[in-house]
Amino acid sequence: MTTAQLDFELPPELNASMPPERRGIRRDQVRMMVLDRISGRRIHDSFFRLGNYLKPGDLIVLNSSRTVPALLKGTWKRGKALMDTDVEVRLARRKDDSTWEALVAAAGASVGDTLQFSPGLSGVITGEKASSPIKSILFSQAGTELYNIFYDIGEPITYEYIEKPWKLDYYQTVFASSPGSVEMPSAGRAFSWELLFQLQNMGVSIAFIQLHTGLSYLGEDFDFHPEEHEETYHVPGEVMQKISSTKAAGGRIIAAGTTVVRAIETVGEGGKLSGSTNLYVSRDTRLNITDGILTGFHEPKASHLDMLTAFVSEHHLLCAYQEAVKSRYLWHEFGDMNLIL
Template identity: 60%
Template sequence: MEAAAFDFFLPSELNASHPPERRGIRRDHVRMMVLDKKTGSVIHDQFFRLADYLKPGDFVVMNNSRTVPAILNAGLYRDTKRIQPEVEIRLARRRNGETWDVLIVTDDVRLGDILQFSPDLSAVIIDMKEDSPLKTILFSKKGTDLFNCIYSLGEPVRYEYIHNKWGLDYYQTVFASHPGSVEMPSAGRAFSWELLFNLQKKGIELDFIQLHTGLSYLLDDELETSPSDNYEEYHLSEKTIEKIRKTKASGGRVIAVGTTVVRALESAGITGVLNGVTNLYINQNFKLKMVDGIITGLHEPKASHLDMLTAFVPQNLLWNAYEEAIDQRYLWHEFGDMNLII
């Protein structure tokens, strides 16, 4: 069963449109469905009790990539003439300190066109591919200066189930520190500093990597892209790899917080590259080498993330658990409830 076949009816009221804090609960008090990957048995709890399901010697790896406000507006210029007063630009993936792949929401765009974001920031379109709606642009600033402009001008990516313009802070994990994700690495959102401290008190080791998430939706329902077309930048240390080896050697479990962490760790396990770009596609045929369990959100029908989850748990058990989550009125998406698979 691939993601396209993993279809189900998700009632619209189960789309979490408000952050937990705006629903009157702490971020770590969202609900948690604990799924036994061998038996398929399910326990319903709350996320702040995560430590009850982990053991001393387990190793939890999180993604500390920080969300950038990836929706920008710019005037479109061609041959010094303004063609459009305002077009929307969605950052999709950073190529280097001054070059990004972006989605430009207009059909009238050509190589060499200029995007004027502000008096201090512009970009030129330097590449256009026939098989992709994404364009490559070269900004007039780079590094920290560019990020400062993006943070002052942009807004976070929001999808149709989000009815309010929640500020960027709602799209950050408490430990986010390395800017680069255009969509929040949302599996880590439910963590609080108190919960992290409680995990450490129990003897559970914590560590951080970065995988900067790309743009998941290109505003075209008819465009079919493979997860292997999604290239994402990741960074991890030799120290993290060594901790994974020691954890496994001592009988502990490596628990990834989010599909982003799984992708980064398994990519490094295959290639040996600790700082690179990955388009790894994980499904039920993939033999997990680095990761034993996952903390993740609840994924929408046909989402490619569901394919990855079948590498942890047989698809029929995952399907049954999702049916129960719907029956139990769990909430979906980045502001929703959590799923621990161990």
């Protein structure tokens, strides 16, 4: 089964259009469906009761990547000629201190063209791929100064189900520390410090890795190629040691999000502790490390659904999603949670 077959009807009103805090609840009070990966049994609960489904000795691995305001607006020039006064650029992936891959919403923009974002920041298109709408942009600033300007002039990347702009703080996890994600690693959003302390007090360990999420949507005309979807990650050596000791003691490794699965399974397959990964996890993938996953609900045919079939059968997953629709769970980064164990 492929993602094209993992299809279901998602009513538009189930797309969470605002943060839980703006719906009158704490971030850790979103709903949670618990799915037994063997039997397919489903339990409906609230996220702040996560500890009821974990046990002392388990390890939760979280992604501490911080979301960058990756939507930039500016003008487009070719030489001295002004081509367009209103150009939108969506950062996709950092290549080095001053170069990013990005989606440029300007038909015909090509290598050598200049994008002016503010008096203090411009960029030159230095590369493009025939098979992808992504282009490389060399910015006029680098390093910390470039990030500072992004935070001054940029906006969070949003999609059509978000009805109004929300401040960047709503797109951060409480433990986010290392800037680099262009879209929020949303599986960790529901955690509060209170819940994390509660889990630690009951004997559940917490560990942090970083994987900077790339742009998830490149347009309707783009064919997704997993081998081209690289993301930068870092897994500290002490985290891998903690994973090994947890498994040796009979504990479970619970990944908070598809990004965490991608990072730690890359290392588990013999990868380096830091680098870029294009690992695509599906039902044919043998999971060497991860025993369970905590994730949001993904839209019909989404590639993330392929990863979930490495944890649970397509039949159980589709039945669970159909029940989630019937039970009025909310989708996407501001929505509800799904624990698969």
